[in-house]
Amino acid sequence: MPKKSKKTKENELEGPQKPWKTGSAIELTKPTKKGLYQVYSLLDKQTCQKVGLMMEIPVFIKDPLVALENPQLGVQEIWLRLENGMGDGPTSSRVAVVDFNADTQTLNEPVMWDEDEFWFISPEKKEWLQKPPSKRIKRLEVYRDFIEKAIRDPHFHQVNVWAVVQRVLEFYEAPQALGRPVPWGFDGNRLIIVPHAGYGENAFYDHDSKSLQFYYCGDLEKPVYTCLSHDVIAHETGHAILDGIRPMYNRLSSVQTAAFHEFIGDLTAILLALHNRDIREAVNKSTQGILSESNLFAELARQFGKEVEGREYLRTALNDYTMQSVQNSLSPHLVSQVLTGAMFDILIRIAARHLEKNAAEPPDSEEAVPNEPSRQVSPAQSLWWAADRFRRVALGPLDLCPPCDIQLLDYARAVLRNDILTNPIDRQGYREIMLDVFHKRGLCTCGYEAGRNLPDNCEFEEAFLWDDSDFVYHDIGSVSRSRTAAYYFLNDNRKPLRIPHHQDVRVVDLYDNNKYGIGNDRLPRELVLEYAWQEEVVLTNDLENNLDFGDWNGKTYNLDCGGALVYDDRGNLLSWSRRPGTEHIPDAREQSILERIKAWKDNPQQADSLKIKKPTKLELAELHDLEIGRQRKKDLLNYLSTMIRRNLVGSALTENRFSEELRPVIATDTDGAVNFEIASHLRMNDFDVEEEGWPVNY
């Protein structure tokens, strides 16, 4: 066994020299370090790095294939928080690597953690985990040798996958993103990472085993390890994080909700790449800051895609998909690309506008503006600015999203609303860019033209207009204290929130956050309250309307309904997103409101003289949501029927959920109430079978 702790100092490990300078740049005593550790969240990154509260871990910044092709994009050291209680595995507070291989039925020895030297030791060889050669070393063979060793070293794999997952988590928790601790979606606090789960063309998040599982594929002599692909790890961690912050998105409700999961996976990979200095530099060199050509950010999971899909990129953010072009698709991967493409368009256009408005002119340029030297930025600076801005634009809105059945439009609205909250003045007109992109992608078909006012029927109007005058006010401090207190608030506001009287509404989540604004200014604390209930839907065959539920005809399923309220710490409502249901207005009341609307529309004088009560704004809003709720119910039935007809749903009872013809959706029936569960990504492309699938071989 390698020497650990104090013994290490007495008897140095064999093998190469320690590859780093021990501890911090400044020598600190233990009590001082402890004191600094306690105020970690108040210190900036540079300080944390200097005083040894962060450490640099080597990881593949794209994947081994890229690393061997392009030394600049090989292994890079990323800064991570140095936590108390780090352990073998690696194991940190939220992540534990368990290197179990189901094919060989073996548990690979975990890399060891030296708690005195703050570094990893390979258990068999008793060597320190090596760091990459300095970039100053020009000899390619030295570099290649390191990469090839890293590819073969399972302990490097363990550290690599742990570090990337940890990095993604820290990235989301940062005040520039969500500004709060991110929970996992399962009952527990440590995500298990399995770097070599077995042979297969797969990597997935499995809620039930609290794990991310990474497989290896291809030539067995030199397999493609998904645990070494930065994009794949980031994508899968994105699934785990979204499951933590919006657990109901894993329920089967619509193709767009499943697509949103894929979108977050891809977005996570793109964001991490954007925030990588080396990748930005490489992109900048080849594009001079103009991102509109196919480039590294858009090349998601290159190696994995090449191996599994037989094409260069698994998916690309540079695409022309619109809601209309994917309207008949059941493929979450395909539908997700509408939003990935839209957000990438926004990134490209705000980066271009920033550069255009602030570009440094060459000294001899006639158009140089000598009076505004401070505004001049280089393409590289512009790219960094765009990366930083894009993170806030893309991740900040997640807290504003409804708790269930999210549609791509909900997220787009949240992006706008979040921008209004964090960038109210919008001098550069970025909001106009966002509106233009979302409309071009068909998220709203109102006919909006850039530079003009929003048409009355625009779906995005809701992001700009706000009215909570019908709400019963509660002290926001007490609402934030407990879920029960939050329930009292919801109960007092059932009508304005369109929560049916008979439904036992549930507080799905309650939390606050501390985010940074555009200029790293601290924004007011936000309180987020998510609530939900379920309405029963009967699956009844209706061949005239093309509804055929097969074996599940006559069973019941649930329509998830609910909303997310965001308040500032003064109790002002900042955002309200919702997925309404159909039961908040009893039939008789609906009838009465409709009659009054008709009376006032047909003959206002007569209605007035007959003292017919004029429909209130709240009543009209309730009816509006009723209409949405009914459409949702219709959409749900159509979606389920299509999924069943296309043979994408398997019964846990008759076909067995573990059948070799594993379907992406498994139905379990309890006393006539059916639950459709999305299988973990056991086969990544099952949903993508637009025609009849063919997973059988014998």
Next chain:
Amino acid sequence: MAGQLLVRVYNVGLGDCIYLRVPDKNRDVHILIDCGNKFGGTDLLGECISHLKEELDETETNKKRLDLLVVSHPHEDHHKGFEAEFFEDIRIGNLWLSPAYDRQNPNAKGFYALQNAARRALTNLSAVAFGDLKEEVEELLSLSKDEAIDMLCNILPEANGIQPRYVSTGTPPEQLQIFEDPTIKLSILGPMEDIDSYYFGGEGLQVTNRLNASAELSDGYDSILGDPGSVEVKLPRNISTQDFKNLRSRVHMNALALAEIAGHAVNNLSVILLLEWHGRRLLFPGDAEWHETRNGEVKKGRANGSWNVMWQERRADLSRPLDFLKIGHHGSENATPWTSKKLRSGKVHPINQILDALLPLPQPGQLASAHAVASTKRTSRWPSIPNAELMAELGRRIANVRAEYVEPPSRKSVPANTPQPQRTDLEAQLTDTPEKPVPYLEFFFS
């Protein structure tokens, strides 16, 4: 029908059992390709063999003479019927097997490592499974039917005093010479000899030797898919026993995915036979699959589809129309190189050029002359066998079509009145006794 070449496709349910009687210079050469089915016992297969014996000539030892037995690949639906009792009174002259049967093949190390790993993973899953899951896994484990492998590789060769020949494109032509008439040719179009390179993405032994110098994960296939033997799995120290137990049972499910990959690999090692007889061309592709690469091309370092490989390496053999095609994999969409999917540009998929070459669409005003047959059965287990769209497409390209078949309407069925190839499962509808399945379909060529 003396002097005519006979192809008889027995109706064995979901499986292949094909008899060829090929007139040679001075005699008829009798060939059997496969004998197996997916569901049910072996009784029906035994009956087919008994029926077949009536066609075979007697030898001087009072046994029936079967000149050549070809077994395309080691899956139940192709070799389940190789029981000792069915063949005890048959003298087999030559035995050609897929290289997937050859465990000693130095070019198939990766292939075997994968098969072993899939089997182990399924065995492990079986050990922790119960109820329906256990049943499913055990069915998968029985897919290759070990007894049949033993029968084909050991018992039958010994009984007939012959050696099994594991055939591939690399088999020397003289070893494939079974006809006296030199103009009659039986060629092997697949699989290629270098199995790991073409169908498994590997680069053979060279790579193994180079990387064997380094330790850890790259010291050969066995370190990746090695046999753990009786090694007890250690418990991790960083998560609870309960969490590890739960994790293990979930990770085990990957066995199913592994079994799927292994199954594809076996299909791609199907022996593909091209019989050329007096200008007639008959193709028997086993269950060879095609892969949807961008241009239908073969990619280095990837597991490639057998049809893709064949199109690259044996294009001349595939470039002329066929007179007969045994439709692969019982009419599944992955075994006949054709798809209705269009490229984003709107063009047809390049893989379709293979089918266009083999079974071209007849010119306007002309009738198709080729024949094709699907040895198939529709089951609730795999409702998309055969693929309706493919059947309809083949129906446009061949002579022996049936528009009269009627299937219960569903998304999987071929719509009524659609011409499609003759199928073993539905042909009985056209007899006076539709309740009694037709025992076989026959085709004669002169």
